[in-house]
Amino acid sequence: MGLEATMICIDNSEWMRNGDYSPSRFQAQADAINLICGAKTQSNPENTVGVLTMAGKGVRVLVTPTSDLGKILACLHGLDIGCEMNLTAGIQVAQLVLKHRQNKKQKQRIIVFAGSPINYEKKTLEAIGRKLKKSSVALDVVDFGESDDGKAEKLETLVAAVNNNDNSHIVHVSPGPNALSDVLISTPIFSGDGEGGSGFAAAAAAASAGGVSGFDFGVDPNLEPELALALRISMEEERARQEAAAKKAAEEAAKEEKGGEQASSSHDTTMSEAVNTSAVIADDKRQNLTDDEAALLEQALAMSMDGAKSSSVDMIDADMSDATTEDPELAYALKMSVQESAGDSSTHSGMSKVLEDQSFVSSVLNSLPGVDPNDPSLKDFLASLQDQSETQQKQKEDSPEKDGDK
């Protein structure tokens, strides 16, 4: 979503007592604001959100833009309903607040909840819109509540005057069984200009759809946004690292003939780290995975872990997955590895041997997310691996003979 400072303008006029949105218009508004604040702060931790009320005794700023979600939620309690909404003053004050934000690199955005009727002329609204556009402030309007003739049009002209490259939006919400917040989740107001808080929105939607914990990591983003964010980031980092490790492994195998000993040993540690942390992640994910997926994931993990264990074990067999389950072959492999380590292949760690094995590599690659086994570049690389492994086979045949002779 990018770095943004947002000011939310609440309508707390008398028209908000009406109950055509459940439980009351004002409550629905408050819920929607909660969700928006959460989405903004989650999509970028440096985003700030501020709140002001437009009705009551006058335009009043409740909280200046802050990234502290608790402060924002706290100020929504104990708000009074009364009088009429002053839209122009509200927008002007919001603009002023944004102008004096601490981090000047943040883009400016105003979100207006317009529930009461609008008494201004279209021209006035257009002028305000142009002023906002001049100062590069984006505007989102939620048109709900009263809908006398002209209100929707007026708000549309306002947003059209501000709109610069699709950064401003307007949403019309009519009364009905759906909560205001649910309707808003699917609008660009929530998802920002890009993909933005769609992850958050999806989680929130899953929650409101009722029942199943649709949260990614068993953590409610509403209750613990930082934890959910941290988990999500570490998950992505882990995934990136695994892919990088797999790629590096491929490169290692390619460079093996030149005796990349150091590279492969450091690679070993990377792989084992990746394996360990992926086991942790697997635990986290287990509760959310279906049985099939869990089984597949465990199998993949088992394969890679066995690969790490048997780095001292030479895998000559074509089928890596079968090897460890059959004891006699394992014994044979162990014997081979003992001979191997006595020989020159101590420079080539078992890990790189394992990775040479084409079928093992392809099975690992299949289990990695985001890797398409049909990718032509992958196929080329696998073909080259196969050539490698053939020459390696010949070398292996030579060295056991040599050792045997000794």
Added chain:
Amino acid sequence: MASVVSSVIPRGQVDLVDFVDWSGVECLNQTTSHPLANALKQGYRDDDGLRLESDADEQLLIFLPFTQVIKLHSAVITGPEEEGPKTVKLFANKEHMGFSNVNDYPPSDSLNLSPDNLKGIPVTLKYVKFQNVRSLTIFIEDNQADGDVTKVQKIALFGTTVDTTNMKDLKKIEEH
């Protein structure tokens, strides 16, 4: 290509485009299709097809921070005869101004561009006011024809640098 004074640089002055800190450059009320870079950057500004245009109304507010302290001597602002800028106010060392408070401060210099200036003849500034400039704000108030859109072909600034230490050249003395 207009054959007019395109590279007349006053004696002893340098073109300050090299000292502009591009990460902090801002321009309010520009159209996205005709941004400030068209008027400022080398190459873009000499291209007749690329220019800076205003969006909602005819005013433009440009903020240029510099990588080091400079003295500003003169400026060249070119544009089309009708829609080129007329009144231009310059503010030295004022950050983050908006259209609302731009008229609250007296400008360091105020220019009234003539059609000759728009063709490329440099305008000499009040050198005294621009001795120690870290950032420059250019406020284009209106244009020649008082139309709704102001178009600027090129903005070039000339001056000298005040000798400041370039931190990148500082090297640690090695112990032998």
